[in-house]
Amino acid sequence: MGDVEPFSDCAATTGGRVFFSNTQRSLMEEDVIELTSVGVDIGSSTSHLAFSTITLERLDSRYVIVEREVVHESEIMLTPYLDATTIDAERLGIFIDRVFKTAGMCRDDIDTGALILTGVAVRRQNARAVGELFSDQAGKFVAVSAGDALETVMAAFGGGAASRSEACRQTVMNLDIGGGTSKIAVCRFGEVVALTAIDVGARLFVFTGDGTIDRIEDAGHVFARECGFAVSAGDTLTDVHMQSLAGRMADRLFEAISQPILSPETESLLRIDPLGALDKPDVVTFSGGVSEFIYGNSDATFGDLGPLLAREIRNRVDAWGVPVAASRETIRATVIGASQYTVQVSGSTIYLSADDVVPVRNIAVISPIIDTQTDDLSAAAIADAITVALRKMDLHAGNLPVAVCLKWAGSATYDRLDALGSGIVSGLKNILAQGHPLVLVADSDIGGLLGIHCREELRLESPIISIDGIELKDFDYIDIGDLLKQTGAVPVVIKSLVFPGDGDSDRLMSAGAGRDR
Numbered sequence: 001m002g003d004v005e006p007f008s009d010c011a012a013t014t015g016g017r018v019f020f021s022n023t024q025r026s027l028m029e030e031d032v033i034e035l036t037s038v039g040v041d042i043g044s045s046t047s048h049l050a051f052s053t054i055t056l057e058r059l060d061s062r063y064v065i066v067e068r069e070v071v072h073e074s075e076i077m078l079t080p081y082l083d084a085t086t087i088d089a090e091r092l093g094i095f096i097d098r099v100f101k102t103a104g105m106c107r108d109d110i111d112t113g114a115l116i117l118t119g120v121a122v123r124r125q126n127a128r129a130v131g132e133l134f135s136d137q138a139g140k141f142v143a144v145s146a147g148d149a150l151e152t153v154m155a156a157f158g159g160g161a162a163s164r165s166e167a168c169r170q171t172v173m174n175l176d177i178g179g180g181t182s183k184i185a186v187c188r189f190g191e192v193v194a195l196t197a198i199d200v201g202a203r204l205f206v207f208t209g210d211g212t213i214d215r216i217e218d219a220g221h222v223f224a225r226e227c228g229f230a231v232s233a234g235d236t237l238t239d240v241h242m243q244s245l246a247g248r249m250a251d252r253l254f255e256a257i258s259q260p261i262l263s264p265e266t267e268s269l270l271r272i273d274p275l276g277a278l279d280k281p282d283v284v285t286f287s288g289g290v291s292e293f294i295y296g297n298s299d300a301t302f303g304d305l306g307p308l309l310a311r312e313i314r315n316r317v318d319a320w321g322v323p324v325a326a327s328r329e330t331i332r333a334t335v336i337g338a339s340q341y342t343v344q345v346s347g348s349t350i351y352l353s354a355d356d357v358v359p360v361r362n363i364a365v366i367s368p369i370i371d372t373q374t375d376d377l378s379a380a381a382i383a384d385a386i387t388v389a390l391r392k393m394d395l396h397a398g399n400l401p402v403a404v405c406l407k408w409a410g411s412a413t414y415d416r417l418d419a420l421g422s423g424i425v426s427g428l429k430n431i432l433a434q435g436h437p438l439v440l441v442a443d444s445d446i447g448g449l450l451g452i453h454c455r456e457e458l459r460l461e462s463p464i465i466s467i468d469g470i471e472l473k474d475f476d477y478i479d480i481g482d483l484l485k486q487t488g489a490v491p492v493v494i495k496s497l498v499f500p501g502d503g504d505s506d507r508l509m510s511a512g513a514g515r516d517r
Helices: 089-102 124-132 135-140 148-158 161-167 218-226 239-258 306-320 379-392 414-427 429-433 447-457
Strands: 032-042 046-059 062-073 112-117 141-145 172-177 182-188 191-198 205-207 213-216 283-287 337-343 360-366 402-406 438-442 464-467 476-480 492-498
Touching (some): 089 124, 161 172, 218 239, 447 464
Parallel strands (some): 032 112
Antiparallel strands (some): 172 182, 182 191, 360 476, 476 492
């Protein structure tokens, strides 16, 4: 295999997200806050935990993360199953309890955290069973059920591909190769600009100790047929058969990352839309379990095709002529820690359509790309941007409420507010039609004007929560509390996923959240 470009050459290694820990602390009372955070990643193939200490310092009236130290990482556990699709929550709970004990932690020691469910773990019965393992800490966690698109984005941020693309001014393609699927993200200037996912993974075939097939995923049968043979659980594959399977999987993956037009065979394996026509990236990085073999970090075997698949994928990328760079995180790329902060301030530029529209909790944030500097805002273009942002975060079905993060520039004329409000309402039509509130969060003081415009001029009947003075981005989750009668303000809680060394997330948070009167 070829050389690997080190991660530290140009990518930032410090940084993080701003947060505050709980509603009982005052912004002015403490100069330094130290939190204990846990990240829990339950996937279709593996599960693991990581504990971190996060240190914040006060800068003016705001807090910023200055240090994040991983204090304990659990072993990587093969996710236990009761049957082909149902996770054994009891065994998983025993594992989690043992990890806490080994780390010298108890549940009360945790200030905040993230519970990430991916693959078959997000299925209804699994998500409920896993969630119950943390029911006593539900208020501390950002609970995320990550679909294919969101998991792809998270791997790109968690492994450092997004921050590398910004720091090095490169187009970085991250390949997250897991047990059941491979996720592909193309990053530029700190953002994911294209992504897809395909049914290629090390554990499409799972073997017992003597080489007998224990479990086959549906895509495994597809690859076997392509290779000219049929297999069933209980069969034994020869070395030639396994090499043939790994090579065919690598061929399909490489076609997905390198070809603008895909064969019907490859397109049938895609889980979301293809990448389309793209220029060759400057650098390729890897994350996920198979990346441990690609980078030579492990030579262990886990009863699957991991080592063979890694070799075949790396050979094709090397032949492509694109340099391979190291990732900041590989198998632990999804998330290391999570953070939560609270800000309470007064103001006069927010709008609540009624007192009882709050509180709301755990509202996912989308950050559509809208150019508000232009004088002539286009409602249609804004609606399209909302649609793209919803799909990126796997929220387009409309089953869950969202908060639209707005970066506002220019004057708040009637025409501009009308185009903005109309575009947002149109883009969110599926969500609003299911009874969810319109939640708007702006970085400058248009919250009240925009909320009133949506109610009075656009005649929107949905509940409206429109606040401002807050900067958010993708992966934030926002809570907005009950109206504080004595001040006319609302408490705002923002829970942020903290990715390791996420250099492009260095930002300061200031909030103005009073009720418009």
